Every structure is written in C-alpha cells, then in structure tokens.
Amino acid sequence: MHDVLRTRVNDFAVKLANVNGTGSASANSLIMQAIFRMGIPVTGKNLFPSNIQGLPTWYEIRVNHDGYGARALDYDLMVAMNGQTYKQDVQEVRPGGYLIYDSTWPLDPSLMREDIIIWGIPLAEMCNTHFDDPRARILMKNIAYAGAMVAALDIDMGVIEQMLDEKFAGKQAMRASNLQALKLGYDYAKDNFECPLPFRLEKMDANGDKVLIDGNTATALGCLYAGATVAAWYPITPATSVMDAFTSLCAEFRVDRETGKNNYLILQAEDELAAMGMVLGATWNGARSFTSTAGPGISLMNELIGFGYYAELPAVLIDVQRVGPSTGMPTRTQQSDLLLCAYASHGDTKHILLFPANPNECFHFAVKAFDLADQFQTPVIMLSDLDIGMNDWVVPRIQWDDSYRPNRGRVLTKEDLDNGPKFTRYSPEDENFVAARTLPGVSTKGSYFTRGSGHNKFGGYTETPSEYQEVMDRLKKKHAAAAKFIPEPDILRREGAAFGVITMGGCNPACLEALELLERQGTPADYMRLKGFPFSDVVEQFLAEHEFCIVVEQSRDAQLKSLLTLETAVPKEKLKSVLSYSGFPLSAAHVVKGILECLR
Amino acid sequence: MPSIAKPIAKHPTLQKNALGLTIRDYEGSMSTLCAGCGHDSVTAGIIRALWELSTPPHRVAKLSGIGCSSKTPTYFVGGAHGFNSAHGRMPAIAGGAVAANRDLTYIGISGDGDSLSIGLGQLCHAIRRNLRMVYVIENNGVYGLTKGQFSASSDIGSKSKRGEANLMAPIDPVSMALSIGATFVARSFSGDKEQLVPILKAAFSHKGFALIDVISPCVTFNDHKGSTKSYLYTRQHAMRATQTDFVPPQHEILAAIGTNGATAVTMHDGSVIQFKQVPKGYDPTNRASVMRFLDEHRASNQIVTGLLYVDPNSSDIHEMKQTSETPLRDLPYDVLCPGSAALEKLQEEYR
Ligand SMILES: Cc1ncc(C[n+]2csc(CCOP(=O)(O)OP(=O)(O)O)c2C)c(N)n1
Numbered sequence: 016m017h018d019v020l021r022t023r024v025n026d027f028a029v030k031l032a033n034v035n036g037t038g039s040a041s042a043n044s045l046i047m048q049a050i051f052r053m054g055i056p057v058t059g060k061n062l063f064p065s066n067i068q069g070l071p072t073w074y075e076i077r078v079n080h081d082g083y084g085a086r087a088l089d090y091d092l093m094v095a096m097n098g099q100t101y102k103q104d105v106q107e108v109r110p111g112g113y114l115i116y117d118s119t120w121p122l123d124p125s126l127m128r129e130d131i132i133i134w135g136i137p138l139a140e141m142c143n144t145h146f147d148d149p150r151a152r153i154l155m156k157n158i159a160y161a162g163a164m165v166a167a168l169d170i171d172m173g174v175i176e177q178m179l180d181e182k183f184a185g186k187q188a189m190r191a192s193n194l195q196a197l198k199l200g201y202d203y204a205k206d207n208f209e210c211p212l213p214f215r216l217e218k219m220d221a222n223g224d225k226v227l228i229d230g231n232t233a234t235a236l237g238c239l240y241a242g243a244t245v246a247a248w249y250p251i252t253p254a255t256s257v258m259d260a261f262t263s264l265c266a267e268f269r270v271d272r273e274t275g276k277n278n279y280l281i282l283q284a285e286d287e288l289a290a291m292g293m294v295l296g297a298t299w300n301g302a303r304s305f306t307s308t309a310g311p312g313i314s315l316m317n318e319l320i321g322f323g324y325y326a327e328l329p330a331v332l333i334d335v336q337r338v339g340p341s342t343g344m345p346t347r348t349q350q351s352d353l354l355l356c357a358y359a360s361h362g363d364t365k366h367i368l369l370f371p372a373n374p375n376e377c378f379h380f381a382v383k384a385f386d387l388a389d390q391f392q393t394p395v396i397m398l399s400d401l402d403i404g405m406n407d408w409v410v411p412r413i414q415w416d417d418s419y420r421p422n423r424g425r426v427l428t429k430e431d432l433d434n435g436p437k438f439t440r441y442s443p444e445d446e447n448f449v450a451a452r453t454l455p456g457v458s459t460k461g462s463y464f465t466r467g468s469g470h471n472k473f474g475g476y477t478e479t480p481s482e483y484q485e486v487m488d489r490l491k492k493k494h495a496a497a498a499k500f501i502p503e504p505d506i507l508r509r510e511g512a513a514f515g516v517i518t519m520g521g522c523n524p525a526c527l528e529a530l531e532l533l534e535r536q537g538t539p540a541d542y543m544r545l546k547g548f549p550f551s552d553v554v555e556q557f558l559a560e561h562e563f564c565i566v567v568e569q570s571r572d573a574q575l576k577s578l579l580t581l582e583t584a585v586p587k588e589k590l591k592s593v594l595s596y597s598g599f600p601l602s603a604a605h606v607v608k609g610i611l612e613c614l615r
Numbered sequence: 616m617p618s619i620a621k622p623i624a625k626h627p628t629l630q631k632n633a634l635g636l637t638i639r640d641y642e643g644s645m646s647t648l649c650a651g652c653g654h655d656s657v658t659a660g661i662i663r664a665l666w667e668l669s670t671p672p673h674r675v676a677k678l679s680g681i682g683c684s685s686k687t688p689t690y691f692v693g694g695a696h697g698f699n700s701a702h703g704r705m706p707a708i709a710g711g712a713v714a715a716n717r718d719l720t721y722i723g724i725s726g727d728g729d730s731l732s733i734g735l736g737q738l739c740h741a742i743r744r745n746l747r748m749v750y751v752i753e754n755n756g757v758y759g760l761t762k763g764q765f766s767a768s769s770d771i772g773s774k775s776k777r778g779e780a781n782l783m784a785p786i787d788p789v790s791m792a793l794s795i796g797a798t799f800v801a802r803s804f805s806g807d808k809e810q811l812v813p814i815l816k817a818a819f820s821h822k823g824f825a826l827i828d829v830i831s832p833c834v835t836f837n838d839h840k841g842s843t844k845s846y847l848y849t850r851q852h853a854m855r856a857t858q859t860d861f862v863p864p865q866h867e868i869l870a871a872i873g874t875n876g877a878t879a880v881t882m883h884d885g886s887v888i889q890f891k892q893v894p895k896g897y898d899p900t901n902r903a904s905v906m907r908f909l910d911e912h913r914a915s916n917q918i919v920t921g922l923l924y925v926d927p928n929s930s931d932i933h934e935m936k937q938t939s940e941t942p943l944r945d946l947p948y949d950v951l952c953p954g955s956a957a958l959e960k961l962q963e964e965y966r
C-alpha cells in the first residue's frame with residue numbers, strides 16, 4: 016500500500032539492514048538526529064537481535080511532516096548492508112523505491128529487481144583505500160553510507176558537521192576521519208547518481224523545543240526527580256538501560272560536593288527475587304526505592320509483590336516489556352505482561368499499573384508511581400515496553416515543576432506517636448482506605464510486626480476469618496480508590512463515530528494515525544487511550560456510551576480486553592480485538608486493517 | 616504467627632542497664648514454640664545481649680524469613696520494628712533496609728531450611744555485600760515448621776524421626792561463609808548461653824555481616840537417637856574451640872589474657888573481643904588457618920564452636936559504596952532533586 020504522497024517532501028520511510036556489532040548504530044542515529052535537528056518529525060525503530068555480534072539488525076527511520084510516528088511497513092529507501100538478508104531486504108522496497116548496497120562485491124543478479132532503482136556504492140573499497148586500521152575500515156563504512164544518505168535525502172551538511180563537532184569535541188582526529196568517511200559516501204552519490212531523490216527532506220520547524228530521548232533514560236530521570244535513593248536490579252533486556260541511565264544520573268547529580276559521598280545506593284542483586292526484596296526492605300525503612308525489570312523478572316518477583324500488597328509496603332517496579340512467554344524474544348516488543356502485573360502473586364491481589372505511551376510520559380509516570388506507591392502503601396508497576404524504552408522518540412521537552420514535593424503518604428513521626436492515640440498498623444483508615452504507617456528507628460510506640468501472614472486490622476497475627484476478611488476487604492476498596500488518582504485516559508471524539516477504539520501505551524501513535532486514515536475513508540471512531548489501572552468512571556462511561564469498542568493491543572490473548580471485561584461493567588460481547596504480537600512495533604496499516612475486519 | 620502478650624509485671628529489684636531499662640524491656644510476646652525448643656534459648660540469649668549492650672529498643676530492626684526459627688523475632692525486643700518476610704528472602708529485605716538506614720542495629724533470624732536451601736543464594740550474597748547486621752541461623756538440621764523433613768544441614772547418616780538416614784552431604788554454613796569471604800563467623804549451641812551471649816555482643820559491634828550458626832535442637836522432630844542435631848549429640852560432640860569475652864568501648868579490660876596463645880581483637884568502635892582461650896597456633900583473624908582447623912575437626916566428628924573468625928578491619932556495604940553518612944532515608948528532598956534548571960540543561964543533550 017504505497018502511497019504517491021510518499022514521493023514528496025518530508026514523508027517517507029527508510030530501512031537500514033546491518034550486521035549487529037559492526038558499529039552501524041551510531042551512523043543510523045546520526046542520520047536520525049540530523050533529521051530531528053532539521054525540525055522535521057521523525058521516528059527511529061531499532062529492530063535488533065538478542066545477540067552481541069554477527070546477526071542481522073535493522074533500523075527504520077520514518078519521516079512524516081504531520082508527525083505520525085508509528086512504524087511504516089513499506090520502504091522508499093533500503094540501505095542493504097547485510098549480505099545475509101539481501102534477499103528479504105530487496106523484496107521490502109516498494110515498487111519505484113531505491114536500494115543502496117555495497118558494490119565492492121557484485122550483487123547476485125537473482126537479487127535484482129526491475130521495479131526499483133539500485134545504487135551500488137563501493138563502500139568497503141573506498142574505506143579500505145582511505146583508512147589503514149582494520150576496525151576503522153569497518154566503522155567508517157557505516158559513516159560512508161550515512162554520507163550517501165545525506166546526499167540522497169538532502170540532509171543539511173551543516174547540521175551533520177555541527178553534530179560531529181559536539182560528538183568529537185577534543186578528539187580532532189576522530190572528527191576528521193568521520194567527516195572524511197562521510198564525504199566519501201556523499202561525493203560518490205553526488206557524482207554518480209541523481210541527488211536528491213524524489214522523496215527528500217526540507218527544513219521545517221515542527222520540533223520546537225522537543226527532545227529526542229528514549230523511554231528508559233526518561234524513566235531513570237523520573238526516578239531521580241522523584242527522590243529515589245535505593246535502587247535494586249538484575250540485568251535484563253530491555254530494562255538494563257533504565258539502571259544504566261540512573262547510575263550515570265546519580266553519578267552526576269547525587270554525589271555530595273563537599274564530602275564526595277553518594278546520596279544513593281544502587282544494588283545489583285543476585286536475581287529478581289532479591290531485587291524485589293531489597294526494594295521492600297528499603298521502603299519499609301522509609302526510602303524511596305525501585306527496581307527495573309522485564310517479564311522474566313516480574314515472574315520471579317511475584318511472591319514478594321504479593322507480600323508488598325498484603326503487608327502494605329510501597330514499591331515501584333518498572334517493567335520494560337518484551338516478548339514472552341519464557342525467554343521469548345528478548346529484543347522484541349510486546350504488552351503481554353499486563354495480566355501478570357495486574358494480579359501479580361498468589362492469593363487475591365490487585366495492583367496499581369501505569370501505562371506510559373512515550374518517553375515524556377515515562378518520566379512523569381515514574382514520578383507518579385512513587386507518589387501512588389507511598390500514598391497507597393502498595394507496589395505500583397509502570398508498564399513500559401521495549402519500543403518505548405529503547406527507541407529514541409521525539410517528545411515534548413520534559414518540564415519540571417520546582418514546587419513539587421513527594422507525597423510520602425501517611426507516615427507518623429515521633430511527635431505524632433508521642434501525642435496521638437495508641438498506634439495500630441492497619442487502622443484507622445482514611446477516606447482512601449489507607450492506614451498510617453511508622454518507620455523503624457523512630458519510637459518504640461510505633462513498633463509493629465510487618466508480616467505476610469494473616470493479620471488483623473491492628474497488625475496482629477490472626478487466623479480468625481472475620482479479622483482476616485476485614486483487612487482483605489479494605490485492601491480491595493483501597494485499590495479501587497486509587498482509580499481517582501491515576502492519570503485520566505486521553506479521549507478523542509470524532510463527529511459521527513459509531514464505535515470506540517481503546518488502547519494503551521506504545522500503540523498510541525499507530526492508533527492515532529489509523530483513526531485519521533479511517534476517518535478519511537468515512538469511518539470515524541472515538542478513541543480512548545488508557546493510562547493506568549484501576550479504571551476510573553471515565554473509562555466506564557466511555558464503554559457504556561459506545562455500542563461496541565475495539566481494543567487494540569500487543570498480545571496474543573487480548574489481555575487489555577480481558578482486564579476491561581474483568582474490571583468494568585462492560586459486557587464481553589461489546590468488545591472486539593485488534594491484536595499484534597509479532598514483536599515489532601505496531602503500524603497504522605495493521606490497525607486500519609484490523610479495525611476494518613472487525614467491522615465486516 | 617500466633618503470639619500471646621506477656622503480662623507487664625515489672626519487678627522493682629530487676630537490674631537496669633545504662634539506659635535504665637531492665638531485661639524485661641527487651642522481651643517480646645510469649646513464645647508459642649514447643650516447650651524445650653532450642654530456638655527459645657537463642658531468643659533468651661539475644662535479649663540478654665541487647666540488654667547488656669544497652670541498645671535502645673527502638674533502634675533495633677529485626678528481620679526473619681519463614682520457619683519456627685523465623686517466628687522468634689516476635690519474642691524479643693517488643694519495642695523494635697519487625698519484618699517477618701518470605702521463606703528464604705530475609706537477606707534481600709535486610710539488604711534494602713540496611714541500604715535505606717545505615718544507623719540501626721539489624722538482627723536477622725533464620726533457620727537452616729530458610730538459609731541453606733531456599734535462601735542459600737541470598738545468604739551468600741548478603742555475606743558478599745557485607746551488610747552490617749547480625750545473622751543468626753537457628754540450625755536444627757530439619758524443617759521444623761513443615762514437620763520434620765531433612766534440611767541441607769542434616770549430616771550424612773543422621774536419622775529422621777521415622778528412621779530414614781540422610782545420604783547427602785550437608786552444607787556447613789560456617790565453612791561456606793568463610794569460603795566466600797565472610798568477615799565474622801561463629802558457631803554456638805543454644806544450650807550454651809555462656810558462650811552465645813558474648814558472641815552475640817561481639818557480633819553487634821562488628822562492622823559488617825556477622826554470621827552465627829547456632830545448633831538449636833528441634834525437640835519435636837529431630838531430638839531422637841540417631842540424629843546429629845539432638846541435644847545429647849551436640850553436648851557430646853561440641854568442642855569449644857574459642858572462648859570469648861566482649862568488652863565494650865571505654866571499659867577497662869579486666870580479665871587476664873588466657874594462656875593458650877590467647878589474643879585480643881580490637882573492633883572498629885574501640886570495643887575488644889578477648890579470646891580467653893584458643894587452641895595452640897589458632898589465629899581467629901587468619902581465614903586460612905581457621906578453615907584448616909575446621910576441616911581437621913570435622914573429620915573427627917567434632918562440632919567446633921566459638922567465635923571462629925573475625926576481620927576487625929572489615930568494610931561494610933556503605934563503606935564500599937561510599938554512601939552518605941546521613942542515612943539515605945533521612946536525606947531531605949531538596950538534596951535529592953536536581954531541579955528544573957538542571958533538567959532543562961540536561962535535555963540540551965537530547966537535541
Ligand atoms: C515459598 C515457600 N515454600 C515453602 C514454604 C513452606 N515452609 C515453611 S517453613 C519451611 C521450612 C523451615 O525450615 P527452617 O528454616 O529450618 O526453620 P525451622 O522451622 O526448622 O526453624 C518451609 C519449607 C513457604 N513458607 N514458602
């Protein structure tokens with residue numbers, strides 16, 4: 016479904032096929048960032064293998080002047096740098112599109128296509144003549160194809176040079192060789208082909224003061240600004256970069272200038288069971304604490320998530336979802352941890368969830384997660400995913416309100432204990448069914464036993480049915496009360512809409528674009544993007560208002576649809592599904608097709 | 616766990632510690648363990664040690680896993696916060712707690728099932744992190760709470776109540792801890808309060824992870840003939856390798872140094888562990904020699920007890936990680952938040 020519109024300015028898609036571990040990532044992000052700096056809406060998606068070196072990896076860049084940033088499915092330009100995948104890559108170019116390959120080696124004639132234009136550039140040969148160091152030859156080949164792209168797409172050379180200046184400040188030799196490689200590719204393209212291509216770039220002013228940032232970095236920033244001091248984790252893709260970012264942020268912002276001491280402690284745990292335990296130990300003791308993980312880690316954390324729920328301890332978990340079940344596809348994206356997280360742990364448990372849709376929300380929802388965890392004294396799970404977490408997104412600059420103060424919830428001080436009535440842990444409750452807690456080390460008057468075993472409203476051990484139930488019933492009400500404090504869904508109504516489309520998280524860009532396309536085709540639909548769980552009245556109302564709703568999500572088993580069916584009054588028959596669980600980010604085309612099928 | 620509140624009948628003549636508190640102020644609820652359970656004696660030892668040290672009850676944090684042993688924090692220092700966690704997970708909970716507040720006195724109570732099977736990994740890593748805490752394994756060679764299964768500390772040939780012999784080699788927490796760099800390692804016997812209390816006191820003054828393996832017989836499931844963790848067997852085979860006195864800081868050292876090559880170890884806070892008696896050639900600060908000694912005595916079925924190894928220069932997790940002297944949980948928010956200007960500046964990098 017290629018579109019003639021795509022042969023225009025600032026509206027096309029490029030795919031780069033590389034071998035992982037060869038340094039292509041920096042060339043690809045150079046291009047992506049340059050387009051961003053030219054003020055043009057752009058998205059980059061890294062489709063990479065679970066491997067360190069030698070396997071196929073792709074990078075997709077989509078440019079769209081209207082700001083649609085979902086994954087595009089057909090490509091105007093393919094930069095085919097991986098012999099292993101030529102065959103597939105050549106096929107993916109749209110008819111009339113272009114392909115760049117390294118003509119140092121002849122292209123197998125069987126791979127030729129009549130309906131596309133093929134540019135052969137002797138990238139390896141050029142780099143071998145101009146660079147001596149074998150490693151540099153490989154790396155510079157990437158920069159050289161980037162140079163060809165600069166010519167082909169009309170990327171502003173001034174912008175690129177500025178970026179190289181920043182990147183290699185103080186490393187003149189590096190800057191010079193990068194520029195040289197860039198020029199090799201650029202000049203070759205200019206001298207041998209008609210540049211620029213029919214689809215090309217032109218400076219815009221659409222990015223304002225937006226930033227280009229990945230969700231994991233933004234999440235780490237959120238944890239920093241929320242005042243988290245204890246972090247515990249076990250390495251896992253795609254969550255590792257949350258803690259990597261938090262570590263470097265702490266090194267920059269959390270070292271006391273006078274004493275040189277660290278105002279944080281990051282514990283690399285022995286596994287996720289321990290990471291979760293550390294978080295609970297730290298919050299029990301009054302620190303703000305979090306862990307970042309992915310599905311396999313959440314599976315391991317289950318026992319203690321239930322402990323946190325029942326003993327009412329705050330905890331923040333960042334789940335950067337990847338493809339399950341089991342090890343699944345660690346470098347691919349999905350939303351299939353939803354039900355696991357909603358009801359994590361044995362027994363009757365329910366958790367507060369947040370669904371950021373982009374890195375900007377990752378920041379704000381991370382802060383929110385800490386406030387909710389403290390306010391409701393319970394684990395809060397933020398469900399990010401690999402697409403949001405590891406890809407660079409163009410998002411509004413993150414704003415911080417300096418008047419923010421953490422909501423630490425109901426915590427009694429020594430004075431409260433000295434002057435107040437006798438302290439009991441799980442009563443009296445406030446209007447949100449939360450009771451005050453005390454911290455260790457403050458006063459013997461606040462002492463109590465935190466336990467995962469049956470307890471009554473005073474915190475004492477119990478096996479008495481009514482006492483046990485009383486606490487469990489309050490916990491249920493407490494969870495429901497949190498609905499009011501969860502960010503309200505984004506709702507977008509369209510004139511004449513006959514049904515609603517519901518989604519969450521990283522499906523947002525594809526859905527927004529799909530709904531626009533559908534409207535143009537005469538099928539307007541209302542839209543609701545959920546931002547968390549438990550669901551509020553607004554969600555109930557949207558469901559009630561529509562004859563039926565289509566839930567778009569990235570899991571095989573329609574987990575969001577299930578959750579809505581379980582946790583709202585909507586009759587099951589009123590919900591239909593559009594699912595995507597291939598592991599790649601969602602495209603608008605997929606959503607349009609799915610919705611039209613639902614309507615048939 | 617069920618517990619019964621004790622009547623608060625203060626005896627006027629009870630001796631007071633430096634805080635003016637009597638030993639009763641360090642008690643907790645009434646134990647609901649089986650009469651004669653070794654764990655209750657360990658509880659009594661802990662109460663005495665903390666009272667003698669005059670540790671303010673509210674500055675104690677007591678943690679445990681799951682098991683009969685893990686129930687016992689309810690029975691001591693009622694004025695302290697307790698955390699009865701999940702089976703085998705106490706070391707991690709303690710890790711987080713210690714991270715958040717470096718200023719409290721931490722004691723963790725565990726069992727041989729809790730620490731050597733389900734929680735073995737966490738125990739090892741807590742040792743490696745050298746969390747500043749006292750970690751007591753109430754070791755009865757059996758799963759008490761689930762009614763008598765063999766644990767990982769059951770000796771080869773030791774018989775269950777039903778007469779079945781254990782065929783697998785035991786995990787000895789003492790040797791294990793030494794082998795992975797533990798900085799304070801002791802073994803004692805619940806029936807030997809005279810030995811246990813000074814060890815506990817020394818452990819509380821240690822800057823790091825202090826592991827105490829206490830043989831603590833289970834009268835209900837593992838105190839029969841043929842068991843190597845019974846009272847009788849332990850009494851017959853225990854060998855007090857070292858005997859220690861603990862001298863708090865600023866106290867005059869009164870006891871004469873013992874004869875058998877005895878030595879005194881000064882701890883980081885100025886307190887002194889006096890080894891009244893050690894075997895000839897035994898150096899409690901030399902890991903290799905201690906390990907050799909243990910191996911030799913294990914071969915002859917002797918249960919070596921005492922404060923076996925101490926590294927007085929130990930550095931705990933906070934020292935290793937250079938954490939702020941102010942407990943992390945007490946740092947004001949202004950110190951923690953870089954503010955809007957910093958965020959603005961930082962985002963220039965994301966352009
Ligand atoms: C995850 C989990 N598995 C199993 C149990 C059941 N369980 C409770 S206590 C225990 C063994 C306790 O043995 P030990 O630590 O030696 O304590 P003891 O009762 O002997 O003092 C087991 C297996 C549990 N509570 N949690």
Ligand code: SF4
Pocket residue numbers: 647648649651652653654683684755759760832833834835836
């Ligand atoms: S079963 Fe054994 S360990 Fe448990 S309380 Fe009874 S004697 Fe103690």
Ligand SMILES: [Mg+2]
Pocket residue numbers: 682726727728753754755756757758759766
């Ligand atoms: Mg046991």
